[in-house]
Amino acid sequence: MDPDLIVIWVGILGIIIVVNLFIYLNRRSRYRLLEKLAEKGPLTPELLTQISSGKERARTEEEKHPIRSGIFLMCVGIALAVFFWAMQGGGVPLAHGNWLMVIGIFPFMVGLARVLGGSLDRRDNQ
Numbered sequence: 001m002d003p004d005l006i007v008i009w010v011g012i013l014g015i016i017i018v019v020n021l022f023i024y025l026n027r028r029s030r031y032r033l034l035e036k037l038a039e040k041g042p043l044t045p046e047l048l049t050q051i052s053s054g055k056e057r058a059r060t061e062e063e064k065h066p067i068r069s070g071i072f073l074m075c076v077g078i079a080l081a082v083f084f085w086a087m088q089g090g091g092v093p094l095a096h097g098n099w100l101m102v103i104g105i106f107p108f109m110v111g112l113a114r115v116l117g118g119s120l121d122r123r124d125n126q
Helices: 003-040 045-051 054-064 066-087 100-125
Strands: none
């Protein structure tokens, strides 16, 4: 096996481990805070919503605005397509094995689906 390939996979694995470690430490500190607050007195729903993580709030914000996240994904898809097109030397797209730019269609289509779904959902609500 190529040593460069091993280094790449070890790096990817290291990044995944570090990210999961920080997520675990964040949750553990939040639960310890809740335990300390529960020892001092009853927990009210208002207090629990104040302690809730920003990630949960961001998820609900994204669910409220699927069109915004869809436009973002479409822009990412276009940027990926342009990047891979330029990386392969530009020229005529999809000619002479210049197919790598097609990777950008995946986030673009997911974004398009979110925009269409959000616009149809908006019509149903009205």
